[in-house]
Amino acid sequence: MNELIAPPLPFDMKPRAREAVRDLKLQQFVGSATHLKDIHRGGIFDRDFGHDYDALRTVARDTKQHALDHLDELLEQFIANARASGATVHAATTGAEACEIALRIARAHGALSCVKSKSMVTEEIGLLPAFEAAGIKTLETDLGEFILQIDGDAPSHIVTPMIHKDRVATAQSFVRELGARYTEDPTELTMIAREHMRGLYRAADIGVSGANFLLADEGAAVICTNEGNFDLSVGGPPVHIVFVGIEKLIRGARDLAPFLKLLARSGTAQPLTVYTSFVRGPRRAGEHGGPKELHFVLVDAGRVGVLASEKRDLLRCIRCGACLNACPVYRKVGGHSYGSMYAGPIGAVLTPELERAQAGGGAGLANYADLPRASSLCGACYEVCPVKIDIPKFLLHDRARLRERGLSPKSEGAMLRLWRWLAERPMLFRLAIGAARLHARLLGQKDGSRAWLRAAPGPGAGWTQSRDLGMPTGERFRDWFATHAAKRDTKRGAR
Numbered sequence: 071m072n073e074l075i076a077p078p079l080p081f082d083m084k085p086r087a088r089e090a091v092r093d094l095k096l097q098q099f100v101g102s103a104t105h106l107k108d109i110h111r112g113g114i115f116d117r118d119f120g121h122d123y124d125a126l127r128t129v130a131r132d133t134k135q136h137a138l139d140h141l142d143e144l145l146e147q148f149i150a151n152a153r154a155s156g157a158t159v160h161a162a163t164t165g166a167e168a169c170e171i172a173l174r175i176a177r178a179h180g181a182l183s184c185v186k187s188k189s190m191v192t193e194e195i196g197l198l199p200a201f202e203a204a205g206i207k208t209l210e211t212d213l214g215e216f217i218l219q220i221d222g223d224a225p226s227h228i229v230t231p232m233i234h235k236d237r238v239a240t241a242q243s244f245v246r247e248l249g250a251r252y253t254e255d256p257t258e259l260t261m262i263a264r265e266h267m268r269g270l271y272r273a274a275d276i277g278v279s280g281a282n283f284l285l286a287d288e289g290a291a292v293i294c295t296n297e298g299n300f301d302l303s304v305g306g307p308p309v310h311i312v313f314v315g316i317e318k319l320i321r322g323a324r325d326l327a328p329f330l331k332l333l334a335r336s337g338t339a340q341p342l343t344v345y346t347s348f349v350r351g352p353r354r355a356g357e358h359g360g361p362k363e364l365h366f367v368l369v370d371a372g373r374v375g376v377l378a379s380e381k382r383d384l385l386r387c388i389r390c391g392a393c394l395n396a397c398p399v400y401r402k403v404g405g406h407s408y409g410s411m412y413a414g415p416i417g418a419v420l421t422p423e424l425e426r427a428q429a430g431g432g433a434g435l436a437n438y439a440d441l442p443r444a445s446s447l448c449g450a451c452y453e454v455c456p457v458k459i460d461i462p463k464f465l466l467h468d469r470a471r472l473r474e475r476g477l478s479p480k481s482e483g484a485m486l487r488l489w490r491w492l493a494e495r496p497m498l499f500r501l502a503i504g505a506a507r508l509h510a511r512l513l514g515q516k517d518g519s520r521a522w523l524r525a526a527p528g529p530g531a532g533w534t535q536s537r538d539l540g541m542p543t544g545e546r547f548r549d550w551f552a553t554h555a556a557k558r559d560t561k562r563g564a565r
């Protein structure tokens with residue numbers, strides 16, 4: 071059932087990543103979209119908060135951490151308040167249990183059709199395959215998810231699931247699957263999808279969604295979207311189920327402001343998402359919209375285990391996607407290479423941790439031994455994270471655990487030992503750099519290449535299979551250091 075979070079074991083990222091770096095179209099779509107998002111994110115924070123940006127992140131970090139530290143109290147409060155407002159609250163320890171709860175509700179209403187708004191946790195627990203297997207036809211109503219659904223494809227980004235596709239691919243899918251006329255115009259494509267969905271919203275027996283935040287003091291959920299599809303899926307069908315990970319709890323609306331300011335700006339460089347919807351209880355007497363029955367399914371699926379571990383900070387994640395956009399590895403290989411629906415830097419640490427917490431023991435990391443190495447450790451993910459999750463720290467932690475358990479590639483240790491041996495011998499180090507430069511110059515004279523190394527020997531061979539070791543540009547550190555040291559000495563002498 072948890073197919074996306076647990077691929078055939080152990081998961082090997084390399085073949086997928088190799089395929090991705092050879093796919094020039096994917097490189098172009100993912101590379102340019104993430105680059106633009108990252109630039110716009112920086113721009114809007116500079117414009118709206120300037121130097122206060124870091125202080126806002128600190129408030130968000132501390133608020134979320136406080137909520138995690140008091141999760142048991144907040145859960146009790148939420149359950150009591152949600153029930154008082156007429157909602158039914160369920161607790162699911164595993165993904166399979168969460169699906170079973172949803173199936174029970176659906177069967178009780180004889181549901182055969184469902185409209186679903188975008189939700190990471192339903193992807194994580196495998197709700198859609200469970201519904202389909204039970205004969206409940208489910209429509210993804212988020213436009214990106216809808217296109218992936220009709221293509222039989224999987225999301226590759228937390229916020230923009232179809233980042234790896236363009237409008238030409240969408241146009242072709244609409245002609246093939248919906249019998250629409252061919253158009254590449256984004257507005258027309260949206261109208262085609264809208265027309266297709268409208269009738270289905272009205273006819274659906276059940277609505278399903280996720281939530282961005284749970285407000286303990288109101289027993290309510292907050293859902294941030296840009297397309298209004300959530301409001302239609304909660305407003306139309308007689309029954310609505312909100313699936314939500316327990317880490318989404320905060321004290322109440324008084325804590326919401328910093329998160330709303332950070333979420334949309336970090337994800338899509340918008341001041342706010344177009345819709346920020348609050349759901350509290352089913353339709354009341356005299357109201358014309360809303361479900362007659364509202365259910366909350368509170369999903370654990372490993373979160374309690376993560377909370378008890380040294381990686382509890384990961385539960386602060388508000389799924390903004392900024393770390394994916396900033397990551398040089400994600401930009402190159404896209405989301406499918408990670409083998410989990412949580413891709414990018416956060417996925418590289420969260421996926422093994424959730425699996426470990428569910429399976430127990432060290433299973434999670436052993437099954438995803440590639441993921442902690444899918445990073446250049448440049449620290450960009452930490453710099454952009456609105457809740458200050460120190461992802462590089464956890465990646466290093468996982469690498470150390472892999473080494474302790476003998477799960478690191480042998481070549482890694484050998485390379486590091488060679489590097490250390492060389493770095494401790496300045497004369498040899500200089501000679502080696504000089505030889506590499508000479509080699510690069512000769513290679514360049516021969517065929518115009520700008521690489522130092524195109525085929526490394528021995529244990530380094532794998533590294534150069536899909537990349538060249540490029541020529542360093544600019545001043546050498548050694549020369550820079552010598553110049554600056556000389557300037558400093560001159561200044562001191564002049565004083």
Ligand code: SF4
Pocket residue numbers: 228336386387388389390391392393394416451454455456457458459
């Ligand atoms: S780890 Fe931080 S940057 Fe990445 S998705 Fe979560 S909140 Fe956003």
